[in-house]
């Protein structure tokens with residue numbers, strides 16, 4: 001990512017006017033904590049909506065995202081379990097609007113009575129997370145993955161992030177102890193980065209449709225009743241590995257301190273991991289092959305490692321990908337992810353046991 005994005009137009013009402021929802025009432029305020037897209041809440045007489053500009057520095061082909069979302073929405077229509085936010089057509093009938101500046105904007109229904117959580121607060125919420133992710137994989141298990149385009153080619157190809165890391169590293173000498181510690185941590189684990197890619201290439205595990213980014217704040221909960229309603233932030237829905245999704249979900253939900261926690265002191269919380277995996281298994285037990293279950297642990301270990309690598313790479317590359325508020329933030333976030341990896345490794349046998357129990361396999 002190199003070019004700077006276009007500024008947000010001062011008059012977002014003009015963008016909303018491109019969709020047949022009437023004039024906005026009140027202010028159009030920023031929504032959520034996403035690191036990539038620009039997101040706003042809009043209210044009109046017709047209802048409440050989410051207005052979003054897709055980040056084209058990250059997503060090279062946003063029309064492909066919109067085509068995937070339309071396919072997903074059609075597939076989900078009439079099926080119970082999980083809501084997929086409806087896309088509001090633009091006045092020309094397309095599912096998005098292109099501005100003269102070249103930006104792509106879209107409008108989606110704002111699911112009512114829904115909230116996102118910063119952190120999990122209870123075992124029941126953890127169970128809801130597992131059900132939501134399991135339902136997403138269940139919902140899409142009979143949607144042929146090749147019908148969806150790759151919106152971010154190589155998004156979870158961990159070996160590519162390692163290769164990029166080694167290139168970045170070759171061009172500099174570590175500047176402080178925190179960078180050196182991260183690099184040493186990576187060096188000790190280069191042998192595991194290709195584990196899922198190799199299993200895929202060897203035909204051991206299949207491509208399925210994945211969410212790509214099922215972290216805690218991409219899950220909507222019913223505000224009053226507390227059950228999970230939907231997975232949101234569907235830009236990275238594409239063919240992928242369910243191990244990536246479960247791993248990404250757990251690295252987010254089982255980190256009670258969040259992505260900016262206390263560096264190497266952050267822990268992976270088994271008290272939340274167990275109900276998430278058990279509820280996920282309830283939704284997926286009847287269609288996941290045993291090799292896929294066998295490799296869930298690998299995804300749980302790999303995803304925080306991959307995200308740590310991505311944060312560190314961005315830090316070394318001048319913070320051009322993830323939005324930061326200060327220099328050093330991406331480096332700090334890398335240490336948090338590596339701390340999770342270290343703790344996951346220390347608890348490997350407990351994690352494998354809880355997976356086996358959830359899938360009713362002999363340990």
Ligand code: GN1
Pocket residue numbers: 033034035036037058212213215233236259307
């Ligand atoms: C990014 O945009 P956001 O906040 O939903 C990133 C994810 C990371 C996440 C870490 C397209 O997601 O992969 O896990 O930050 N999304 C993309 O918070 O790179």
Ligand code: MG
Pocket residue numbers: 034036213233235
């Ligand atoms: Mg995202």
